Amino acid sequence: MGSEEDGKRDAAAEPNAQGTVEKEAEKDPVDSEEDAVPSGPSVILGAMDSLVDWLVGVVDWGAGLVNAKPIVNKIAKPLFGWAQRSSLFALHSGIACCAMEMGVVGMPRLDSERLGVVWFASPRRCDVLLVNGWITKKMRPVLRTLYDQMPAPKWVIAMGECAISGGPWHDSYNVVYGADEVVPVDIYIPGCPPRPEALLDALCKLQKKIEMEGTTSGLRVG
Amino acid sequence: MRTTAANKGETSAERGVGVAVASGGERRGFEERVVLRLRKLNETVIDASVQNPHRVIANVKPEGIVDVCRLLMSSGFDHLSCVTCVDYDTELEMVYLIWSYKEKCLMELRARISGTEPKISSLTSIWTGAEFHEREAYDMFGVHFEGCPNLTRVLLPDDWAVFPLRKSFKVESIHDKKKRLDGEKAKAVKTQAETPAPPPPGAEKSAGEKGDKDPPRDVIVQKEGS
Amino acid sequence: MTEMWLNMGPQHPSTHGLWDLLVRVDGETIKEAVTKIGYLHRGVEKIAENRIIEKFLPLNDRLCYVANSSWTALFVMTVEELLGVVPPERAQSIRVVLLELQRIASHLVWLGAYCSDMGLLTMILWAWRDRELILDLFLLLTGARITHNFPRVGGVRNDIPPTFKERTLKTMDYMDERIKEYEMICSESTLFVMRTKGIGVLPLEKAKSLGCTGPVLRASGMKQDVRKDDPYLGYDKLDFEVPIGKNGDAWDRYTVRLEEMRQSTSLVRQALNNMPEGDFLIPNFKMPKTLPARAVYRRAEDPRGEGAMYIVGDGKTNKPYRLKIRSPTYVHLLAIPHYIKGARISDVPVIMGGADPCMAEVDR
Numbered sequence: 001m002g003s004e005e006d007g008k009r010d011a012a013a014e015p016n017a018q019g020t021v022e023k024e025a026e027k028d029p030v031d032s033e034e035d036a037v038p039s040g041p042s043v044i045l046g047a048m049d050s051l052v053d054w055l056v057g058v059v060d061w062g063a064g065l066v067n068a069k070p071i072v073n074k075i076a077k078p079l080f081g082w083a084q085r086s087s088l089f090a091l092h093s094g095i096a097c098c099a100m101e102m103g104v105v106g107m108p109r110l111d112s113e114r115l116g117v118v119w120f121a122s123p124r125r126c127d128v129l130l131v132n133g134w135i136t137k138k139m140r141p142v143l144r145t146l147y148d149q150m151p152a153p154k155w156v157i158a159m160g161e162c163a164i165s166g167g168p169w170h171d172s173y174n175v176v177y178g179a180d181e182v183v184p185v186d187i188y189i190p191g192c193p194p195r196p197e198a199l200l201d202a203l204c205k206l207q208k209k210i211e212m213e214g215t216t217s218g219l220r221v222g
Numbered sequence: 223m224r225t226t227a228a229n230k231g232e233t234s235a236e237r238g239v240g241v242a243v244a245s246g247g248e249r250r251g252f253e254e255r256v257v258l259r260l261r262k263l264n265e266t267v268i269d270a271s272v273q274n275p276h277r278v279i280a281n282v283k284p285e286g287i288v289d290v291c292r293l294l295m296s297s298g299f300d301h302l303s304c305v306t307c308v309d310y311d312t313e314l315e316m317v318y319l320i321w322s323y324k325e326k327c328l329m330e331l332r333a334r335i336s337g338t339e340p341k342i343s344s345l346t347s348i349w350t351g352a353e354f355h356e357r358e359a360y361d362m363f364g365v366h367f368e369g370c371p372n373l374t375r376v377l378l379p380d381d382w383a384v385f386p387l388r389k390s391f392k393v394e395s396i397h398d399k400k401k402r403l404d405g406e407k408a409k410a411v412k413t414q415a416e417t418p419a420p421p422p423p424g425a426e427k428s429a430g431e432k433g434d435k436d437p438p439r440d441v442i443v444q445k446e447g448s
Numbered sequence: 449m450t451e452m453w454l455n456m457g458p459q460h461p462s463t464h465g466l467w468d469l470l471v472r473v474d475g476e477t478i479k480e481a482v483t484k485i486g487y488l489h490r491g492v493e494k495i496a497e498n499r500i501i502e503k504f505l506p507l508n509d510r511l512c513y514v515a516n517s518s519w520t521a522l523f524v525m526t527v528e529e530l531l532g533v534v535p536p537e538r539a540q541s542i543r544v545v546l547l548e549l550q551r552i553a554s555h556l557v558w559l560g561a562y563c564s565d566m567g568l569l570t571m572i573l574w575a576w577r578d579r580e581l582i583l584d585l586f587l588l589l590t591g592a593r594i595t596h597n598f599p600r601v602g603g604v605r606n607d608i609p610p611t612f613k614e615r616t617l618k619t620m621d622y623m624d625e626r627i628k629e630y631e632m633i634c635s636e637s638t639l640f641v642m643r644t645k646g647i648g649v650l651p652l653e654k655a656k657s658l659g660c661t662g663p664v665l666r667a668s669g670m671k672q673d674v675r676k677d678d679p680y681l682g683y684d685k686l687d688f689e690v691p692i693g694k695n696g697d698a699w700d701r702y703t704v705r706l707e708e709m710r711q712s713t714s715l716v717r718q719a720l721n722n723m724p725e726g727d728f729l730i731p732n733f734k735m736p737k738t739l740p741a742r743a744v745y746r747r748a749e750d751p752r753g754e755g756a757m758y759i760v761g762d763g764k765t766n767k768p769y770r771l772k773i774r775s776p777t778y779v780h781l782l783a784i785p786h787y788i789k790g791a792r793i794s795d796v797p798v799i800m801g802g803a804d805p806c807m808a809e810v811d812r
Contacts, residue, residue, distance in 0.1 A: 093459045095466060096488060096808050097513035100557075100594055107576040121461040138379045139466065139487045142458055168507055171396040171498065172490045173386050174378070193594060276678065300656055303747070306772040308760055317758065317772075319745050323656075323670070326677045330745065351659030354782040362493075376782075377486040377811055386494055393491075395498030 078211075084127075084153070085210040086116040088203070091126040093146065095133025098160035098193040102132050105196045117203055123149040128206065130199075131179040134162035134169050140182055147183045155210075157202055158185045161192045168192070252325045253278050256297055266290055276327050284316065284333040284342045291318070291331075291348050298322045299329050302345065305355035307363045309389045312337045314363060318345075335365070344370035362387040451479065456796060458487050464561050465807030467781060469800060476792045481785035485778075488811040496771035501527055501601065501735060504768075509595040511773065512809035515554040515751045517546050517596050519773075519809070524599040525680060526746040526757040530739060531601070538726040539603035540681045544719040545616070546589070546598060547681075548712040552623065553582045554751035555709045558804045562702070563634065565797040566643050571633060578626055581619050588612055603729030613720050620713045627709055634702065644698040648799035650787045651696055658783040661776050662753025663704045664803065668696035674749040686718050701802040708751075738763055752776045752804050775809045 063069045090112075094102060105112045106119055120126050123146045135143060147156070158179045161167035169175040179185055186209065189202045253272040257280075260270040266286025273279050282290050301321040308315045318331040335342050344367040345352035356367040357376045364385035367373055375382065384391055394402075457468035468484035492511065496504050508523045509516040521543050528535065535543075556579040563571035583593045589612055590596035590605065598605050634640045650660070655668040665672065673690045675683040691707035693700025739761030747756040753776025762769035780803040788799055 091459075092461050094464075097510055097516075097594060100513050104576065104580070107580075108573055109577060109580050123459070134488070134490060136487060136489055138489070139458070142466075142487065146459055168396075168510065169490045169495070171393060171399060172492075172495060173391075173393050174489050174491050195593070301661075302659055303754065303756060304745075304758065304772065304774045306758055306770075308743075308770045317743075319756075319758065319774075321747075323672050323677070328678075328745065328747075330743075349659065350654075350657045350786065351779055351783065354659065354779055357782075358778075375486075377489040379486070386491055391494075393494055393498065395495070397499070397503065 081211055085207040088115075088117045088128050088206070089120050089126045090117055090128040090130055091123055091146070091150070092119040092121045093123075093130065093132075095131070095135075095139075096160075096162065098132035098163070101193045101196045102130055102159065102199060105199050110196050110200060112200065112203065115200070115203055115207070123147075124151065126150050127154055128203075129154065129156045129183065130159055131156060131163040131183070131185070132159040134167060134172075135176040135179055135182060136174045137176065138174075140176060143179070143182050155186045155206055156183050157187045157189065157199075157206065159189045159199060159202070160194060161190065164188050164190065252298075253327060256294075256327070256329070259293060259297060260290065263290065263293065273330075277330070278327060279330045280332070282331055282333050284335045287316075287318070287331070287333055288343050288345065288347070291320070291345055294320055294329055294331075295348055298324050299327075300324075302349040302352055302355070303328075305345070305352060305359055307359050307365060307387070309363065309387065310337070311389055314340045314365065316342055316359075316365070339366075340364060341366040341368060343368050346370055361385075364388065450475070454793070456800075457484070461565075464801070465805050465810075467805065467807055467810070469784065469796065471788070471793070471796065473793060476794075478788055478791050478793065478796070481788050483782050483784055485781060485807070485810055488807045490812065492812045493771055493773060496768050498767065500766040501739075501768070504771075505600070506595070506597045509597055510808060511812065512750070512752075512806045513594065514557050514806045515550050516594055517550045517590075517598060518554075518748065518750050519755065520597065521547055521599045521681075522746065522748045522750070522755055522757055524601055525748065526744055526759050527601050529746055530742060530744045530759055530761055531736065532740075533602055533730065533733075535603045535730060536727045537682065537724045538607075539728050541719050541723045542604050542608060542728060543599055544681050544683070544686070545608075545716055546586075546596070546604075548715045548719070549582055549585060549616075551712045551751045552709050552716075553579050553586075555705050555712075556582070558705065558751075558801070559630065559634075559702075562798075562801040563640070565801050566640060568634065568637065568640060571630065574626070574633075575630070578623065581622070585612070585616055585619060588615065600729060601735060602733040603727065605729075607728040608723075616716060616720060620716055623713050624710070627706065627713075631706060634706075641699070643795075643798055644702060646695070647698045647795050648787060648791060648802055649695060649697045654787065655696065658786060659779045660753070660783055661779070662750065663701055663708065664753065664780055666691065667693035667700035667704045669694060674747050674754055678747055680746075680748060686715055688715050698798050698802045705804075735766065737766055739766060739768065747774075750776055752806065752809070753780065755809075773809075773812055775812065777803060777805050778810045781805055781810055 059072065060069075063072045094100075104110060112119075117128075123129075127150070129147055129150060131143065147154070156179070158164050162169060162175075163179040166172075166175050166177040170177070176182065187202050187206055189198050191198055253275070256278055257270045257272055260267045260280050263286065266283050266289060268281040268283065270278065270280035280290070299320040299322045301323055302318070303321050304317075304319040306317045306319075308317065313334045314337050316333045316335060318333075320329040320331070321327070322329070333342065340363065342365065344356055346356070346369060353370055353372060354376075356365075356370050357373060359365045360367065360370075360373050361375050361377050362385060374380070378386070386393075451472060451474045454471050454473055455468060456471065458466040466487040470482040470484065471478045472480040492507065495507065499507075505520065505523065508520040511519040556575040560572035560575035560579075563569075563575075586596060587593055588609055590598040650664065650668050652668040652670055655665050656670070660668075669692055671690055671692050675688075676690060688711045691704045691711070693704050741761055741763030743758065743760045745756060745758045747754055749755075754774070755776055756774035758770070758772040758774070759768050760770040784799060784803060788796070791799060
């Protein structure tokens with residue numbers, strides 16, 4: 001659904017976190033000509049991609065004919081937004097004490113799955129990055145790599161005082177003053193550690209935020 | 223016996239340690255035997271004493287640390303609990319804490335080495351696990367352990383050049399930082415209060431002068447005809 | 449055969465924390481391994497030199513995010529030994545209840561995560577759900593779920609609330625039943641047995657030489673426990689057994705920890721039923737303005753092994769001149785490369801989990 005292009009567009013539109021926007025664009029894999037000869041599954045996927053592009057083109061042309069492009073967008077945007085926010089994939093990455101409260105959110109008592117939030121180990125398939133502990137100078141490039149590996153659209157939740165501002169380790173020689181020095185943060189959850197219900201509340205707020213802002217993936221015409 | 227400060231030149235015997243016989247507890251032969259065996263190595267052991275049941279403390283010269291530890295290992299001290307360092311500016315005090323599982327006794331060995339070029343022999347020939355504690359002591363204090371197989375940084379990033387637990391590496395605590403910032407803020411407020419506010423523009427010239435000047439900012443001018 | 453270096457970490461579901469295990473594999477067999485830690489190093493020891501004792505106390509809970517109170521209790525015991533202060537017996541008994549409940553909670557976290565690495569996902573849901581009951585007890589006693597800040601120099605923060613004893617005893621009865629069910633799920637599971645028996649064997653002499661302690665050493669066959677050998681908080685008056693293993697493999701590490709959970713429920717019952725009357729804090733106790741110019745090394749049986757603190761006072765201030773924290777898992781993680789040779793890649797999560805890592809304590 002054109003999400004790769006949207007990914008690149010989103011990378012350019014993100015708030016400038018330490019001027020690394022250009023780096024992100026460079027890092028994003030561009031389809032290179034000397035890439036593998038299409039074979040097997042990639043042929044099928046390529047064909048499906050072309051089919052989808054053709055369908056979107058048809059909808060675009062048809063909507064243009066009857067001057068219905070705004071209507072199509074008005075229907076498609078909330079639909080895809082609802083789909084996006086109801087099935088958030090969060091990265092299974094625990095740093096410190098707040099990670100224990102994050103883990104509890106996936107467990108029977110609080111069950112994040114009823115909100116549609118599922119935990120995945122690989123950053124390549126996740127939408128939400130939870131930063132739940134203090135960031136050290138050794139960890140800084142690792143966190144940035146994890147964030148860069150996630151496909152757009154993506155959101156970051158800073159959980160706990162350490163991720164907001166360094167927390168009780170503010171005077172340490174090795175701790176960064178908050179996760180927003182490394183990645184752009186959408187939601188801050190105060191607490192040391194915050195109750196797991198606060199994380200559930202933050203996930204609900206994130207869903208509201210996605211509803212208000214709209215997702216950038218999905219069908220768009222014109 | 224207590225002194226007011228633990229500074230260089232003071233032996234640990236003066237530092238509140240050195241009770242010859244356990245007070246208030248049973249006499250255990252094992253600790254006393256160990257102390258006697260240690261005192262026999264008088265080139266390397268400066269002093270040794272029983273602190274209380276289950277605790278023996280000894281001051282050793284850094285050159286003889288491996289021999290002393292071999293002796294302790296043969297006496298039944300088989301668990302190297304910790305190797306650490308205390309920084310006294312010109313001198314570093316290496317502390318070795320060794321436990322005997324069988325006799326249930328803790329041995330504290332202290333050795334003073336130079337603060338400018340700290341080095342001492344490694345104990346990895348006796349305990350393999352000494353490497354882990356020595357790596358941390360190197361990482362934090364810069365102590366060079368001769369004979370340690372893998373003396374590299376373990377906790378800090380590899381390219382760091384400082385040894386943070388040395389007293390010369392100063393870090394401002396969060397409370398001191400807050401006090402300093404509060405003090406600076408209070409000073410700024412006080413300076414502002416004491417400095418007379420600059421007069422509003424045009425006020426100093428208002429007495430007896432006419433002319434085309436802009437009215438002062440806080441005066442609303444009613445234009446005629448508006 | 450092709451040899452290559454595989455990097456497992458720092459963000460990896462099996463590492464349970466941020467650390468790296470680099471393994472050089474020849475096909476599937478591991479030839480060499482290197483542990484890389486330090487992603488969570490905050491320099492707690494340097495921070496301690498800058499804080500007075502009362503202000504450093506809450507930071508001890510963050511020293512190990514799974515077994516929080518065991519480090520606060522250890523710090524408080526170290527300071528008390530330095531000052532020559534003995535807390536009242538009731539306070540000691542309350543601390544024992546807290547520490548043993550903490551041990552059960554810590555082992556439940558370990559068990560859940562360990563089994564989920566092997567694919568036994570039921571266990572993580574069960575173990576972490578039952579841990580919630582223990583966290584409810586902590587909430588009742590201390591006011592917080594994980595960062596309790598409960599022990600104080602000279603005692604504890606408050607006395608046990610009125611309903612605490614009854615609820616705890618009920619929870620311990622429930623836990624005894626549940627431990628039987630965990631045993632049923634894990635020990636009678638062919639998958640679990642196959643993945644743990646004979647894997648990651650650590651012989652006793654090697655374990656002692658490496659400095660391994662706690663459940664890892666007990667699994668290799670050494671009957672030792674700091675609570676019995678170097679007793680504190682009245683553990684010498686309590687009746688419990690020290691479980692040991694035979695072969696030092698991952699299976700033994702599991703059985704030792706499971707049995708420790710059972711012993712802990714018994715200890716909680718003993719401490720609650722025989723709790724002496726008295727003060728929960730030394731009356732009118734004030735921290736002195738200076739710490740004596742002495743050094744003290746205090747060891748304790750952390751759920752992960754032998755935790756210890758070495759504090760040096762300088763006789764001038766109320767701040768420690770030097771605080772050294774001896775972490776058991778620091779040694780265990782760096783010791784893994786010494787006994788992982790010859791294992792397969794799929795055994796790596798089992799071996800890593802057997803060391804029960806808690807990275808905040810490793811990196812300090």
